Amino acid sequence: MYRHDEVAELSGYNYRNEDSNAALQGWTDLINDWFITLKKSGEHTPSLTKVLLLTRNNINVTASGLLGGTRGISWYKGHCAIAAITSTHVPAHEIGHMLGAKHEDSEVIYDGWWHDTIMLTDEFSSMRGNAHRYSDKNRENIRNYLDRFE
Incomplete structure (x- = not known):
């Protein structure tokens, strides 16, 4: 596990977006660069390494600037996800998706x-x-x- 100050290039990611899919893709693109370095280090099993961005707020931003309703998003069996900590349920839900759980x-x-x-x-x-x-x-x-x- 890494603390935010150990991966400064990741901790400043602006996840708030009108399109939660675009937010996840941006996070994935950022993670992929870091992930290449991680694979080369040999410290982790790439298929089992999961990266969850925990946020204080929901992902979506409405036209008026108010936050919308998407609280979390992930790739099914992927290595990246974003989850708001507005509920303990949200991070667990997104981790579930990364590990093969389905709605x-x-x-x-x-x-x-x-x-x-x-x-x-x-x-x-x-x-x-x-x-x-x-x-x-x-x-x-x-x-x-x-x-x-x-």
């Missing part, structure tokens, strides 16, 4: 109230609680992804 394999758990597993995002998520866990299927997806590297 369609999420679930709602009922234990007296309805709770979303980490990968679930739908129009009703704001009314349900957070189960603070991946679904069994997404745990399997993550395990299968990681098993490729043993």
